[in-house]
Every structure is written in C-alpha cells, then in structure tokens.
Amino acid sequence: MSTTPNSDLLVQEPQIEQPLYTPIKRRSFFMYAGATAGATALVLAGCSKSDSSPGTVNVGSGDAGVLNYAYALEQLEAAFYTQLRTGSYYTGSTITAAEKSILDDLYYHEVIHRDFFRAAISAAGATPIKALTPNFSAIDFSSRTSVLGAAKAFEDLGVAAYNGAGQYITSPTYLYIAGKIVSVEARHAAIIRDLNADNTFVGNDIITLTSGSNSSVATNNSPANSSLERSMSPSEVVAIANNYLADGSKLDASSLR
Amino acid sequence: MNFFQIISEIEKVDPEVYDRLDSRRSVFKHMSGLGQKLSAAALPLAVGAIFNKVYAQTPVGAGVNDVLNFALKLEYLESYFYNSRGTVTGLSTQNTAALALIATDEANHVTFLRSVLGANAIAAPATTGVFDYTAKGTFPTALTSGATYLAIAQAFEDTGVRAYKGAAPLVMANKTVLTAALNIHSVEARHASHIRAMRRAGATSTTPAQGVAVSPYTSAPKSWISGNDGGGPVPGTTDAIYGAGNNTNAPTGITFDSEANTTQGGVALSGTTITAGAAFPSSAFSEAFDEGLDVGTVAKIANLFSVSGNYFG
Numbered sequence: 001m002s003t004t005p006n007s008d009l010l011v012q013e014p015q016i017e018q019p020l021y022t023p024i025k026r027r028s029f030f031m032y033a034g035a036t037a038g039a040t041a042l043v044l045a046g047c048s049k050s051d052s053s054p055g056t057v058n059v060g061s062g063d064a065g066v067l068n069y070a071y072a073l074e075q076l077e078a079a080f081y082t083q084l085r086t087g088s089y090y091t092g093s094t095i096t097a098a099e100k101s102i103l104d105d106l107y108y109h110e111v112i113h114r115d116f117f118r119a120a121i122s123a124a125g126a127t128p129i130k131a132l133t134p135n136f137s138a139i140d141f142s143s144r145t146s147v148l149g150a151a152k153a154f155e156d157l158g159v160a161a162y163n164g165a166g167q168y169i170t171s172p173t174y175l176y177i178a179g180k181i182v183s184v185e186a187r188h189a190a191i192i193r194d195l196n197a198d199n200t201f202v203g204n205d206i207i208t209l210t211s212g213s214n215s216s217v218a219t220n221n222s223p224a225n226s227s228l229e230r231s232m233s234p235s236e237v238v239a240i241a242n243n244y245l246a247d248g249s250k251l252d253a254s255s256l257r
Numbered sequence: 258m259n260f261f262q263i264i265s266e267i268e269k270v271d272p273e274v275y276d277r278l279d280s281r282r283s284v285f286k287h288m289s290g291l292g293q294k295l296s297a298a299a300l301p302l303a304v305g306a307i308f309n310k311v312y313a314q315t316p317v318g319a320g321v322n323d324v325l326n327f328a329l330k331l332e333y334l335e336s337y338f339y340n341s342r343g344t345v346t347g348l349s350t351q352n353t354a355a356l357a358l359i360a361t362d363e364a365n366h367v368t369f370l371r372s373v374l375g376a377n378a379i380a381a382p383a384t385t386g387v388f389d390y391t392a393k394g395t396f397p398t399a400l401t402s403g404a405t406y407l408a409i410a411q412a413f414e415d416t417g418v419r420a421y422k423g424a425a426p427l428v429m430a431n432k433t434v435l436t437a438a439l440n441i442h443s444v445e446a447r448h449a450s451h452i453r454a455m456r457r458a459g460a461t462s463t464t465p466a467q468g469v470a471v472s473p474y475t476s477a478p479k480s481w482i483s484g485n486d487g488g489g490p491v492p493g494t495t496d497a498i499y500g501a502g503n504n505t506n507a508p509t510g511i512t513f514d515s516e517a518n519t520t521q522g523g524v525a526l527s528g529t530t531i532t533a534g535a536a537f538p539s540s541a542f543s544e545a546f547d548e549g550l551d552v553g554t555v556a557k558i559a560n561l562f563s564v565s566g567n568y569f570g
Contacts, residue, residue: 105544108538120521120523172426180546183547217436218432227369229443231440
C-alpha cells in the first residue's frame, strides 16, 4: 500500500530517486506524474522546511498525513472521554442512565478509532505521530454543562475535519474508511447536541441553513438553504484542536492541502 | 509556500512548463484573474487547484452525474416522505418539531443536488403515484402511526448514510462533488442518530435524548448501528439495510460488508487489539464504524417503496 504520491512514483520508476530534482523528458514525467499526484508533489515542493514551527507535531502530507491528522483528532477525543469517566460529573449521582450509557459508548468508539489509526498507519508503512499530551484545563469535569459542551465541540469538530480532509485522500480505501468513521462521529455529535439542548442535532451553526459556508475548505460549495455540513480545512481545525493540546503536542497540518 | 519555488521546480523537470501552461490551458491568464480576488493566504490553495486541473488525467464527470441523480432520487424519496408527515399521529411536540427540521434539510438537499446537476438533473417525480410508503402494504400505518413512521424514517436515513458512503469513492476524482457528498452524508447521519433517539425514548416522549437502549436494538435502538441491529426496525423486512452489499463492481480495495463488520482496512478490532478493549462490550467494535453499500443494493432496498418497483433502477 502506497502512502504518498511520491512513493507511487518510486515504485513505478525505481531508477528515479528524486523525481523533482532530476531533469527528465517532460513527456515521461507527465506520463507517470498522473492526476493529482504530480500536482500535490509540486505544491509540496514549494514549501520550505521552515514552514513547520518548532515544538509542533507535523502530521505530514499525502494519505499518511491525512491518516495522522485523523489519528491526532481521535487521540484528543479518546483522551477526553477517558478523563471524563474519572470526573465527578460522570461518577456522580445526577447523571442519567441514558447519558452514562452514551458517554460509555463514545469512550469505547473513540479509543477504537485511535488505536485503529495507529495500527493502520503502521500497516501502511508510515510512522504514526507521537502520543499527544492533552490540556483539558478549560474543561470542568464536575460540571454537566462543561462536559457536554466540550463533547459537543469535539464531535462537531471531528465531523467538520473528516469532511474537509476527504478531498486530500488519494486512496479509495482510505476515503471509504474515513467515511465509515465520520458518520459515526456525526451520530455522536447529534445525540450529544440533543443532550445539550433538545432538537439541536442540526442547526445553522453546523450546517448551511440560513447562511452559506464561510470555511476556507478549497472545494466548498455550500450556499444558504442547502443543509450541507460546514466542513473545515485542516488549518481551521488545528486552530481549535490546539486549544486542548499541551505545548509540544500542538498540531501543524499545513502540509495537508 | 513559495510560488516561484514551485515554478522553478517544475522548470527543472519540464523546461517547457510555461508553454504548456500558457498554450494549452491559458492557466496563467486564469491565475492572474484569480489573483485579483484572492488573498495571499488563499493563493497556495488556488495554485494547487489550478495545477490539479492542468495535470489531471482522470476524466472528471464520467459517471458522476449518474451517481448524483441516484442520490437525488433517494432525496426525493425522503423529502416527499417527510412532507407527508401531516397525517401522522402519536408524536410528541418535540418529535413533531424534529421532523420539520429534517424535512427542511431533505428539501434543501433536493434543491442543492438539482443545482449541481443543472440540465442533467432527472425530472422531479410526481408527488403521488411514484412512491408507496406502505411498501405495497407491508407497513399499512406508514403515514398514520408515529411509531411506524419513525421506523421507516430510520430505515431511510440509515440507508441514505450507507448509500452516500458507498458512492464517495465513485466521485472522488471531482473534489467539489466529493466534498458536497460528504457534507450531505454526515447530515443524514445526524438525522439517523436523532430518529433513533426518538424511537429509543418512544414516539410520544418529551425527552427524546434520554431514552435507554435495549438489546437487540429493534424497538429501542442506540443512536449508532450495533452489529446488524437485529435486522433493523422491522426484522424480516429491513434486514438488507444492515446487511452486506454486492462487491461485484466495487472499486478496488473496497468491500461492502454488513454493519456487523469488525475488520477495518485489514486491522481486526477486538478486545485484544484495542487498548483496554478487554473491558469493552463486544458490540463496540462494530459500532465504531459504519459501512457503505453499493448502488445496486441500495436500489433494491429503495425499490420496496417504488410503485413501479423499479424507480431506483
């Protein structure tokens, strides 16, 4: 299984080790630099190494980059629900049976997603990013409002992130797997939003109802009154996710584009 | 991102890059027009998009209209169903309001898909005589009983989620269409989750989010699909919605497994492969992933509600 467009090129033309730096006949170059693979490699070539800030975790580029990006977000969610289950709202007496069972399932699902990505990235011959250190100091784990509010933020963010990153995946297999996960995240998001306030499973804050999308997702085409999810670009997602990550674990997804 | 560095890199391998770009696609003319409208921050995205266009070899659009028209047919099935909710009784005020929200979304999806397809869109089906929500008498109270109505709604939403998921790889060459399809897909999943919550708490419940699931998840389902959900809301009739699809024409690397699948991308999910997973209920490993369906299987399910029996092909 190839992990990046560049590795595809190497498989097909093993004698060419540095396709971007080796002058070759243009016809043969464009023959194998097919479709978006060539374009992506060229765009990446335009990035100098200094694009990554020191102390951040760069998820990388290509399909492996998208997988690591997803792995990072699943790590965040899994860590949140793990900590939630030790907090006094969850362990206390006011939580309802329905809420407890829902939060249990979300914990199971997100841990499974996290561990799935770590295994899948390794299986693809790529390197998983490190285990991230979260910073949940802004969340009061004794407060229903705080806990469910944070859960809503994480679930909605996950849906918007997967939808916005789908276009960067080149392998149908990984796109399909991302689709299998994002609909579960959307199911989570809907019930968590309903626990926050009934009948908020959809709303103009997350889908294009009364206003169109203002996201910087390159391929977004969501006018008002279209009821499309407001997907988000990796940079928009990371700006939010980094609020919940400790220094040294903050994400850099600038190579995903 | 350094634009000139990109051109420089291209020039190294393709000395005729300027000729190619200029003579064949007039890309720089295109780019200068764009540049006036774009901020510096947006430029990298625009450049990437332009090069994708110039160098793309995959024909864009082949079959995409067929996929979108099939999606449009499903949206009509849903939209007309929710528009028919006026005769349904036995729903709480909260649940009636939720159905109005969903009806708006489905009508919006119809409008949106029509706008994307333009002149290639199918004719709108007649509001009567095309769809039969009783499925030829299988659900005689489809449009009168709240409980039956919600059961059918769940069937439609779960089918819709599986259909969009299965179709995503078919439209991935066109990033705009792909993103739009994904952005509809997750909204259908939100609907499915809420309808399942309504069924879990009961059609007359005033606290639909507070219902507690009971196994085997037919009358009080979870918000997500657990195993095969015991055959779905109407076991014996809705089983196919949660079963395996047909892999005959599946894209390479994709199989349409049943919702009970627990192996994803070659990774077996179990209590031994997942951290602390030994303490998880076994149902969690299938719940964590939804599954897609092929067009043929979706059509077969949807045709249960077609008067002619073959509206969906």
